[in-house]
Amino acid sequence: MVEATATPSLPLAAAALLLVDVQNGPCGPAGPAGSNASPPPRPPGFEAHFQEAVLPRLQQALAHARQGGLEVIHTVIANLTADGRDRSLDYKRSGLGFAPGSWESRVIEPLTPGPDELVLPKSSSSPFNSTSLDYLLRNMGITELVVAGLLTDQCIDHTVKDAADRGYTVTCLIDACMAESAERHRAALRCFSGYCRQLTVAAFSGGASLPHS
16 A cells, blocks of 8 residues: 655735736727727726826835735636637626637736735626635635725625625735725725725735734
C-alpha cells in the first residue's frame, strides 16, 4: 500500500480586491471600428469625473493590493451567448450586455489584469448570481472583500450586500466607486452602509488594517 505524501500547507491570502465592471463598454474610450455593441449612454460629466478622480484612485488601490499580496479579481459585464439570452431579466430590460470576447467587455487598459488575476464575465448585477465567484473565494481562503468600481447604486450595491449575506467581511472604497450622479452615489453609500466598512483609497493604501487581517 502506497502512503499518501503530505502536501505542504501554503499560506492563503485572507482578502481580495474586487474591481467591478471597470471595462471599455461603460467607462472606456470610443471603441475601434467593428465594435458590435453600443455602450450605455453616459450622463454629462460622467467621463470627466471618472478619468480625473475615480480612475487614479482605482489605480492606486490596485497597486496597493498587488504590492500587499492581495488576490485581485476583475468582473466584466459580458454575455456567455452571442445574443445575450443568458442575461438576467434586468439586463435584458435595460438592454445592457456585451458580446463575449468583445472590445466592450475588456477591462480598461489602465487597469489591465495581471497574468494570474481572475477575470469573471457576469450577466447580472451581482457577480455572486452569474459567476463562480463564491466558489473561487472559498477555494482561495478569502474571507474579506475590498470592493470598488461601477456603478455604486447598481452593481456595487448588489455585490456588497450579496457578499455580506454570504458571510464575507466587506470594505467598500467609497472614492473608487461612482454612479451616474453624485446624489445617487451618496444615496447608495448610505443604503448599504450597514453591510460593509467604508474607506477612502487613501486610508486603504495608507495602512488601514482590514477588520480580520
